Amino acid sequence: MPVMVEDIMKLLCSISEERKMKAAVKHSGKGALVTGAVAFVGGLVGGPPGLAVGGAVGGLLGAWMTSGQFKPIPQILMELPPAEQRRLFNEATAIVRHLEWTDAVQLTALVMGSSALQQQLLAMLVNYVTKELQAEVQYDD
Template identity: 80%
Template sequence: MPIMVDDIIQLLCSISQEKRMQAAVKHSGKGALVTGAVAFVGGLVGGPPGIAVGGAVGGLLGAWITSGQFKPVPQILMELPPAEQQKLFNKATSIIRNLDWTDAVQLTALVMGSDALQQKLLGMLVTYITSELRAEIRYDD
C-alpha cells in the first residue's frame, strides 16, 4: 500500500476543518515597530504628553495592523511547500502506521471514527503549526 503525501494532507485538512482551526503568523515585531514609531513622533510633536498619547494611539494602530490575518488551517496546509508537507506526512504516518487503508476517503473515515487517533493527529498538527510555522491557533465556535 503506497502511502501518498496528498492523502495525509487531505486527512489533516479534514481534521482541522472539523475543529474549525485557523492560524496566523505572529507579527508582534511589526506591531511593536508601529507602536514605537508613533510614540516617537508623538514625543517629537508633544513632548512627554505626546509620548503617552502616541504610545496609546500607536498601540491601537499596531494591534489593528496585525489583527485579522488568520487563515483556515486547511488552506495553510494546502499552500505549504512540498518539503513542509513531507515533514507533516512523516509525523502523521508514525501515528497511523498500523491502519489498513487504500485511499484518502477510507483513511479519513477510519480516523474520524476514532477520537484517540483524531486527538493524536490534532496534537501533532498543533505542535507543528505553533513550533515550525510559529503561528497562533484559534478555534472558531
C-alpha cells in the same frame, strides 16, 4: 507533491475542518513596520517627545492591525511549502503507520472512525501550529 503526502495533507485538512480550527499567525513584521514608521514621523514632527508619542501610538496601531487575523487551518496547511508539508507528513505517518489505505478518502474514513487517532493527529497538528508557526489556535463551536 507525492500522492502519500497529498493524502496525509487532505486528512489533516479534513480533521481540522471538522473541528472548525483556525489559527492567528502573528504578523510581527507588519506590526514592527507600522510602529517604526509612526515613531519616525512622530520624531520628525515633534522631536524627542514626538518620537516617544509616535512610538507609543505606532505600537498600539501595530498591535491592533495584527490581532485577530484568523485563517482556517486547512488553508494554512495547503499553503505550506513542500518541505513543511513533508515534515507534517512524517509526523502524521508515525501516528497512522499501522493503517493500510489506497487513497485520501479511505485514509480519512479510517481515521474518522477512531477517536483515538483523531485526538493524536489533532494534538500533533496543534503542537505544530503553535510551536512551528507560532500561531494561536481557535475552535469555532
